[in-house]
Amino acid sequence: MIRYEETLYRPPSEAHSLILQATLGCSYNECAFCGMYRNKRFRVRPLAELLDEIETVRRSGLAPHVRKVFLADGDALVAKASFLAKLLDALADAFPALRQVSCYASPQSLAVRSVEEMRDLRERGLTLYYLGVESGHDAVLEALRKGVDADEMVRVAGKATEAGVRLSTMILLGAGGRELSLEHAKASADVINRMQPRFVSTLVMTPVEGTPLFERDRRGEVDHLDVFELARELRAFIEGLELEGSIFRSNHASNRIALAGTLPKDKARLLAALG
Ligand code: SF4
Numbered sequence: 001m002i003r004y005e006e007t008l009y010r011p012p013s014e015a016h017s018l019i020l021q022a023t024l025g026c027s028y029n030e031c032a033f034c035g036m037y038r039n040k041r042f043r044v045r046p047l048a049e050l051l052d053e054i055e056t057v058r059r060s061g062l063a064p065h066v067r068k069v070f071l072a073d074g075d076a077l078v079a080k081a082s083f084l085a086k087l088l089d090a091l092a093d094a095f096p097a098l099r100q101v102s103c104y105a106s107p108q109s110l111a112v113r114s115v116e117e118m119r120d121l122r123e124r125g126l127t128l129y130y131l132g133v134e135s136g137h138d139a140v141l142e143a144l145r146k147g148v149d150a151d152e153m154v155r156v157a158g159k160a161t162e163a164g165v166r167l168s169t170m171i172l173l174g175a176g177g178r179e180l181s182l183e184h185a186k187a188s189a190d191v192i193n194r195m196q197p198r199f200v201s202t203l204v205m206t207p208v209e210g211t212p213l214f215e216r217d218r219r220g221e222v223d224h225l226d227v228f229e230l231a232r233e234l235r236a237f238i239e240g241l242e243l244e245g246s247i248f249r250s251n252h253a254s255n256r257i258a259l260a261g262t263l264p265k266d267k268a269r270l271l272a273a274l275g
Pocket residue numbers: 026027028029030031034035036037074075106107132
């Protein structure tokens with residue numbers, strides 16, 4: 001049986017994946033807008049428990065159907081490379097149809113792992129990281145308490161790319177408020193251009209109870225951009241993108257505007273949809 005410690009989060013595109021909680025919580029857990037793991041103490045789960053869970057799924061008869069695995073929780077990449085290597089080998093042995101293992105990667109966990117470790121883990125199956133970039137604007141990153149500036153975000157993302165790992169990046173619309181809306185959009189396009197990730201998506205920043213952002217919102221310090229302001233920001237972001245082959249999506253539940261396409265091919269269509 002797989003034991004999940006709630007609350008369990010996964011990217012929307014991992015809806016049909018087998019989810020394994022390699023770690024619990026987030027080792028960083030400081031981002032001002034993120035309430036996902038506020039109530040969890042970070043820890044790496046015992047390897048033996050995870051191997052038991054893999055064996056249970058293998059024996060259940062579902063093994064031939066496991067094509068994708070997502071390693072939860074917040075930043076499984078921060079666990080020791082030797083631990084992750086054993087876990088990935090067990091997954092590859094148990095599931096012959098497995099074609100992708102992915103995890104969230106915080107900038108802090110990307111800083112910890114070496115390119116060689118990431119390359120070795122990629123060869124063992126960990127081929128995709130979800131990276132919350134949130135913004136390319138230093139003042140916005142600081143307000144969000146991401147713990148890195150734009151240059152550091154680009155540097156650590158570059159390590160993953162050098163290791164041959166694909167990146168799925170997220171930008172938080174509205175994170176700069178009204179005053180920095182367009183600057184946030186342009187700076188975010190700039191960092192994404194420097195990263196050239198395989199996937200780019202946007203979410204709309206929403207204050208979640210229990211977070212510093214929620215407290216700021218209660219004090220009336222957070223702008224809530226309306227749909228026109230968000231469309232203008234998204235337009236400026238897409239306009240600034242110069243990508244060589246990325247899939248773009250803004251169709252998460254938090255987005256008031258659903259758009260999807262491949263860049264650069266669909267850039268004109270996406271911009272036209274935003275007026
Ligand atoms: S690194 Fe990710 S999971 Fe951790 S607090 Fe920040 S947004 Fe949340």
